[in-house]
Amino acid sequence: MRRKVYRPAIWLLLIAALLALPVGANGEMYVEAYLGGNFAATESFNFGASPSGSLTYNVRVPGQFNPAVVGGLKIGTWFVKEGFLGFNYPAWMRFFGFYLDFSFHRLDLRHQRAGYRENFLGLNSRGVLDFSSEGTAATLAFMFAGRYGFFPDSEVPFGRLQPYLAVGPALLFTTQQPQFKFVRFTGPFLTDNMDFDSEGNVALALAVETGLRYMALKNVSLDLSFKYRYAEPSYTFNLSAGGNNFFIAPHSVTLSQTLHLFSIQLGAAYHF
Numbered sequence: 001m002r003r004k005v006y007r008p009a010i011w012l013l014l015i016a017a018l019l020a021l022p023v024g025a026n027g028e029m030y031v032e033a034y035l036g037g038n039f040a041a042t043e044s045f046n047f048g049a050s051p052s053g054s055l056t057y058n059v060r061v062p063g064q065f066n067p068a069v070v071g072g073l074k075i076g077t078w079f080v081k082e083g084f085l086g087f088n089y090p091a092w093m094r095f096f097g098f099y100l101d102f103s104f105h106r107l108d109l110r111h112q113r114a115g116y117r118e119n120f121l122g123l124n125s126r127g128v129l130d131f132s133s134e135g136t137a138a139t140l141a142f143m144f145a146g147r148y149g150f151f152p153d154s155e156v157p158f159g160r161l162q163p164y165l166a167v168g169p170a171l172l173f174t175t176q177q178p179q180f181k182f183v184r185f186t187g188p189f190l191t192d193n194m195d196f197d198s199e200g201n202v203a204l205a206l207a208v209e210t211g212l213r214y215m216a217l218k219n220v221s222l223d224l225s226f227k228y229r230y231a232e233p234s235y236t237f238n239l240s241a242g243g244n245n246f247f248i249a250p251h252s253v254t255l256s257q258t259l260h261l262f263s264i265q266l267g268a269a270y271h272f
Helices: 002-020 091-095
Strands: 029-042 045-051 055-061 068-078 096-106 109-120 123-147 161-186 193-195 199-215 220-231 234-239 251-256 259-271
Touching (some): 029 220, 068 123, 161 220
Antiparallel strands (some): 029 068, 045 055, 045 251, 055 109, 068 096, 123 161, 161 193
């Protein structure tokens, strides 16, 4: 499943690189690699099931993620006169640009407890479960950026210090593999561990980034940036309950999230 989810992002990134590389070296284009930390938050999300029989349950999970290391690659250009594809842009467009941003990090939900409500044959029951999930997240963002230059000199006429702000749509490729254990069940039946296969999702996301770029050399820069992403992925799992919960027929389980992803990263770029 992970190969199927990430394959479109890899192809789009390769096509973008092939388009960028043949352009003349006089333009203000750049390739940047970066590394940093990612912190994720989500609203309490739904985790529910509707089996083929008459039992249903719905869980509200707090949604606490583990911090993760994020790494990525940017390919971009500023719209100068000798820029992308050789277009003769007007001078004022040097303040604007575009870049592709591909990043990857873990997206693991830490061990946490949540209450649940279950209905079987019209009988309502309540319980508490332990929940965790292992996951990954890859993002391909299409960013439109604006910048301003400070401290210009003969080597870098635009300015060595360049704060910027970028916003754009993104594709968020995620996987989740949840596990949970019912630790208490008030009702006529008992339930034990339940594990699932990993499932993937491709969601449309919003990405916003602000940063400060320093041109250390004419063709080399350092970039400190902060990024925010918003998405609403949803997953569907097939589950056959085991152990002593033999009353439940095979059924589908849904996991719906509202993600808020925050990351801070430090990068180094080569300009050509």
